[in-house]
Amino acid sequence: MEHAHHVEHPDMYDEESSKIGMWLFIFTELLLFGGLFIVYSIYRYLNPEAFHLAGEELNRTIGTINTVILLISSMTIAMSTTALRKGHKKVAIALVVVSFVIGFAFLVNKYFEWGVKFSHGIWPGSEQMLAEMSQGEILFFGLYFVMTGLHALHIIIGMIIMLFTIRGLAIGKVTIKRPSMLDNCGLYWHLVDLIWIFLFPLFYLIH
Amino acid sequence: MSEEKHQHVVPYRVYVIILIALLILTFSSVGITSIELGEYTVAAALIFAVIKSFLVLTYFMHLKYDKLYIRVMVGFVFALFLVVIIITFLDYLFRT
Structure with missing residues (x-):
């Protein structure tokens, strides 16, 4: 029997292809949320008063704090890519850690925000919602929980990617010559930020 | 291999400036939507969101370079x- 050749894996690393791959993935994410935004705008168009009423229930302050938080974390992870290219590995790691901590703070805020809604008896399919709210308000809160929930899930995924990136930086798998993992981690995090930039005014600001 | 070394290193300063711009836009959009503008509220909030997303895409997501x-x-x-x-x-x- 023919002996299997030992295949030397050539280094196929290519920064540009990695970036394109990430962008293609981001496009699918944009269209996923884009679909939800279309659903939101149609329901809003059909139920303007109910959306107005329900929107007043949301806490502007928490929404604004979370926006500020997310924007700052976007900056820190963007700075991390600069730090890596300047050869400051420790600074790069520290900046990703900071972004991670800020992402966690976002989730803590979300926890309290949802907690208040739950304590008021508002959650998808809750008795109070079905008994007291109009069709339009139920739609609003349904979309609110689905869209902010899906966004929070993306925050969690982004944080997991950050952990792998921190590990990669620490053990030297992510370096000046191979920065794609950090870059793509950053791109993903900015995507999460980008989605929030639209979620925030649509749910918290427009009454 | 492709020619290396031509990749652009964005200075920290740029990111700080963009963050400040984004924060100003955020607070402006909060401010402008708390005034009663009627049907223009939606338009105003969306315009601010579009400008912010443009900044994020261009600078944070590196598209400019x-x-x-x-x-x-x-x-x-x-x-x-x-x-x-x-x-x-x-x-x-x-x-x-």
Whole structure:
């Protein structure tokens, strides 16, 4: 029997292809949320008063704090890519850690925000919602929980990617010559930020 | 291999400036939507969101320094989304 050749894996690393791959993935994410935004705008168009009423229930302050938080974390992870290219590995790691901590703070805020809604008896399919709210308000809160929930899930995924990136930086798998993992981690995090930039005014600001 | 060393290192300063701009825009959009503008509230909030997302895409997501075809692709996706939303609304607006 023919002996299997030992295949030397050539280094196929290519920064540009990695970036394109990430962008293609981001496009699918944009269209996923884009679909939800279309659903939101149609329901809003059909139920303007109910959306107005329900929107007043949301806490502007928490929404604004979370926006500020997310924007700052976007900056820190963007700075991390600069730090890596300047050869400051420790600074790069520290900046990703900071972004991670800020992402966690976002989730803590979300926890309290949802907690208040739950304590008021508002959650998808809750008795109070079905008994007291109009069709339009139920739609609003349904979309609110689905869209902010899906966004929070993306925050969690982004944080997991950050952990792998921190590990990669620490053990030297992510370096000046191979920065794609950090870059793509950053791109993903900015995507999460980008989605929030639209979620925030649509749910918290427009009454 | 492709020619290296031509990649652009964005100074920290740029990111700080963009963050400050984004924060100003955020607070402005909070401010402007708390005034009663009636139907213009939605438009105002969305304009601020579009400017903010443009800044994030251009600077944080590095598109300014990327090759043209990547920018074209991103632009195409947003154009596609715009077309879909316009067509959907044409449907709803002209239903009898």
